[in-house]
Amino acid sequence: MLEILRRIVQEVNGARSLDAALSIIVRRIRKAMQTDVCSVYLRDDERDCFILMDTIGLNASAIGQVTLKPGEGLVGLVGQREEPLNIEEAPSHSHFRYFAETGEERYSSFLGVPIIHQRRVLGVLVVQQREKRQFGEGEEAFLITMAAQLAGVLVHALSTGALARLSDTGTxxxxxxxxxxxxxxxxxxxxxxxxxxxxxxxxxxxxxxxxxxxxxxxxxxxxxxxxxxxxxxxxxxxxxxxxxxxxxxxxxxxxxxxxxxxxxxxxxxxxxxxxxxxxxxxxxxxxxxxxxxxxxxxxxxxxxxxxxxxxxxxxxxxxxxxxxxxxxxxxxxxxxxxxxxxxxxxxxxxxxxxxxxxxxxxxxxxxxxxxxxxxxxxxxxxxxxxxxxxxxxxxxxxxxxxPQPDLLVRYESMIEEEKALTSMLESEQSLPSETSDGFRIRLMINTGLAVEMSGSPAARIDGVGLYRTEVPFMMHQRFPSEKEQTRIYREQLQGFAPLPVVMRTLDIGGDKSLPYFPIEEDNPFLGWRGIRVTLDHPEVLMVQLRAMLRAAEGLDNLRILLPMITSVEEVDTVSRLLDRAIQEMRDDGVQIERPLLGVMLEVPAVIYQLEALASRVDFFSVGSNDLIQYLLAVDRNNARVSALYDALQPAVLRALDHIARESRRLNVSASVCGELAGDPIGALLLMGMGYRVLSMNAPNLSRVRAAIRRVSMEGAQGLVSDVLALHSLTETRELVYQRMKEWELAHLLPPRD
Missing domain, CATH: 1.10.274.10 (PtsI, HPr-binding domain)
Incomplete structure (x- = not known):
């Protein structure tokens, strides 16, 4: 069966049209399962129904003519329930619907399985037989496996409009x-x-x-x-x-x-x-x-x-x-x-x-x-x-x-509204990021490329909350020398002086690799990345630390941030290397004070080590992207599961609130950098939790600033109190969106379906 399955999928992959693919499916499956009938019904989203697209065994004249709504007939029932239906005598089933044009009155046994791709029902695969019998477990398992394998192939075919004929209104x-x-x-x-x-x-x-x-x-x-x-x-x-x-x-x-x-x-x-x-x-x-x-x-x-x-x-x-x-x-x-x-x-x-x-x-x-x-x-x-x-x-x-004309008009309208909003928000960029009751929130930017600085004059921001040092490394064909790194870092530090610049040490691994230093692992996000790489290569880390220190001479706005920290031993090791680099600089005649040292809180383990870390570092920076990814066990870059990655999950919000409370108790400043900080909803929640420093990509500054200026600290704290009492993502999301409407901030949010 595995060999048959492989061959059918290969043939379907090689089909030059959707019709050809469907013809291969019904003929090969009928032959493999030795049944009287094999049919495939595909879902038409425009008309909200399942259409008979090909069959061998039923009357060919019924192709394209037979349609069933979800829940209608046995096929519609399979599509609605999203699970197989295996019955011995189909006509006796309460959902059976007879279509005279199909000639299916000749067949008793019915086995239907849904074709599903990324939680979306694409269609239903059906086999039927004259004799009254229930299809065996092996046959059912084969058809389920066949449908799962064909789902991706059908998405390919359906997405090429020249091949699709599901809707009369277009492609x-x-x-x-x-x-x-x-x-x-x-x-x-x-x-x-x-x-x-x-x-x-x-x-x-x-x-x-x-x-x-x-x-x-x-x-x-x-x-x-x-x-x-x-x-x-x-x-x-x-x-x-x-x-x-x-x-x-x-x-x-x-x-x-x-x-x-x-x-x-x-x-x-x-x-x-x-x-x-x-x-x-x-x-x-x-x-x-x-x-x-x-x-x-x-x-x-x-x-x-x-x-x-x-x-x-x-x-x-x-x-x-x-x-x-x-x-x-x-x-x-x-x-x-x-x-x-x-x-x-x-x-x-x-x-x-x-x-x-x-x-x-x-x-x-x-x-x-x-x-x-x-x-x-x-x-x-x-x-x-x-x-x-x-x-x-x-x-x-x-x-x-x-896109259909009506959808084009809708998107054109949304794009124009977005341009108008951007223009309006731009006029507020010189105003302070203060709540309506006078609390100041420091807004910083994430950089790594020169282009990111062009739209963010220092007068509008409070500094750089995250400078990605791996970006210059990616743009070289080898590890950049200490002299080259010093020049790059000096440009950044001078460009934003006297505002602080938080420079993260080299953070490669995961989905970021260097062309001259490839890292290939089965599970890179749980592998050799961040501080683990540079501690295993202290020669690379020492060159980078010396370059940062040399670049900061006379400016005093350098902050150093360590990525992917999971234990105090890692911090202690880096701290010793930093002290050694400082001493080497002083021996060379460079007068430099020890810069503030911070750690990224992005691995769940550090949530339970905050007290020990607080005695070793000067500040915390919550890396919300990775922290959420690890808390939810969701690879946000995997299209199959990325929809499960959501910052409003109750567990995520409780973890962030815990970090904020512990940081205040330990008297260590805590900021948040990542997509959550650059989202108006996320910024208000973080503000209500007690975070006073948010770092984001420059294009997000205007919306976040506008949200902060239109809400009171008391209102944000009330929102946090309310969401922490909830236990489901759906409830949390509805409450947050409702509150944004009450505050007349819905226009700052991304479009919703």
Whole structure:
């Protein structure tokens, strides 16, 4: 069964249309389970019903005609309950509904399972049989497994509007990912293609077919030459049998093999890279399905050859200057900062990436530039999206393909309202961040890139609450020297002097790695990251500490922050290294006082070590992003579970309140940096708990300042008291939103569904 399952999924993956995919599903499953009928019903969200999309066994004329509302009929019941239904005599069931056009009166047994992707019911998979019998446990388990495997494949197909025929009103498709940078944008997709990635080649119509054919032939000739040279270099070191493999490669590239087929597709209207990718993937999918082990292994050879030819094609095609749409939505598998920098700023409207996270380098840059971004779009078929109109909703982590006119109007209105709000809030930026009853809240910014400073004059803020030193490390091809680091840190310290600048020591690992110092682990967020890395490499930490101290000479605004602290031993070790670095500086004639030393509270274990830590450091900084992630055991960068990451969870709020109370008792200042501090609701809750210093990304300053200025400290404390008495996220969220409406602050919040 596992082998059958694998083959069906591979065939469906290789289907060129939704109709073809559904046809494969019903035919292969009926054959595998030896049933009389297999049908697939897909959900139409526009009409709120399940439509019979393909069947083998029922009357073909019923396809597209039979529809059932959730809860209607056996299929609707499966979709509504989101669980399998296995019955021996279907017509006797209370929910059975007869459709004369299907001819299903001939069948008694019924087994239906929901097709679910990320908690969303996409459809129902059904098998039926003439004889009265209940399907066995093994059969039910197989169909459930089949539906789970097909869910992602169907999302792919349904999200390409050219293939979908679920709704008569158009081909709009909605997908969810990770909200990486706030804001909303309407634009046109520009797909960036990784070098030699066969799965990510966009579909285009060539301007000159003969030129495309010539490009293909030249690329194949280049690969032939490369293979010939490789064979000659290895001739003395491999056997004749292995040498023959190179001859096989040459044959595969011949006109009778790949070359002719790709050329045929080009003449049918496809540009060379896309034609090549389709042909190669078709051969690979076929070879991976055959029973012969030797032929299955040849699939890897075909794939490798395809990548080699594609690399040569892209050398030529990439040399052409791209033409960007006026409102460019940059779409890619994994977008780099360099790709971001190639697009004129006035044309860049939004970002969408299959991979990446809210804390990735490009996400940080997008937030700093005010560009909406959605990442973790695992099920996005980017190869077919070039030129597709779309909406990027960076608040909800949502991408809407080919939006309907009414939705376009709605988003255009929200974008205009956001611009008006931004303009209004900008006029308040020179005003103090004080509550309506006179309590001052210090607002600081998180930086790491020069662009983040441009919109945040020092006069409007109280300093830098978090300077990410890993960003300069990422922009080098090696560890930056002490002299290079000193220059970078000096620019930051001077730029904000006399305001304090909190510099976090190198924080790599997790989802942040350096190109010259890769860290690959099965579970990186619980692995070698933060202070663990630098304590294992004291030579790196010492260079950084000396650079910070040297950069701070004569300024006295440096604060040092330690990431990922889990024990007092780690703090003691760093403290000794810091004292040693200070002494070395003084020996060199640099007059420097010991800067304030703080720790990030982001690992739950430190919540129970606050007293011991308070005797060793000068301040606490709550890293809300990681603290919430670890408290809830949710990887916020995993699109499958990111919706479970919520700062308003009662456990999170109680932990934050506990830290605030303990910090006051221990007389240690505590600030909060992270997404929560930059959210108007989060800022008011933190203020009510007793936090007086909040650090956030610069674009969030205006909304947070406006919220603080319109609420009293007494009101914020009352809100905290009320939410801490609640026990569910739903109750907490409703109370908070209701209070924001009462305070007339709802316009400061991100859009809600």
């Amino acid at each position: 709009q498709a909605l997908l969810n990912g990770i909200a990486a940078a706030p804001g909303m944008a309407i634009g046109e997709a520009f797909v960036v293609v990784p070098s030699a990635n066969l799965e990510a080649v966009p579909e285009r119509v060539p301007d000159d077919i003969e030129a495309e054919v010539l490009r293909l032939r030249e690329a194949i000739d280049c690969v032939r030459h490369d293979i010939r040279q490789a064979a000659e270099r290895l001739a003395s070191r491999i056997s004749a049998q292995e040498q023959a493999l190179f001859d096989v490669y040459q044959q595969m590239l011949g006109d009778a093999a790949l070359g002719n087929e790709v050329e045929k597709r080009i003449r049918e209207g496809q540009w060379a890279p896309y034609a090549l990718s389709r042909v190669v993937q078709r051969h690979v999918n076929y070879l991976e399905r055959v029973d012969d082990n030797y032929l299955r292994e040849r699939a890897a050879d075909i794939r490798d050859l395809g990548r080699r030819v594609l690399a040569h094609l892209q050398k030529d095609s990439n040399a052409r200057k791209p033409v960007y749409p006026e409102r460019t939505i940059l779409v890619g598998d994994e977008i780099s900062a360099a790709q971001l920098g190639e697009i004129p700023r006035e044309k860049l409207a939004g970002l969408v990436a299959l991979r990446g996270s809210s804390t990735s380098h490009v996400a940080i840059l997008a937030r700093a530039m005010g560009i909406p971004a959605v990442m973790g779009m695992n099920d996005l078929p980017i190869s077919r999206l070039a030129g597709t109109p779309m909406i990027v909703d960076g608040y909800r982590g949502r991408l809407i393909l080919r």
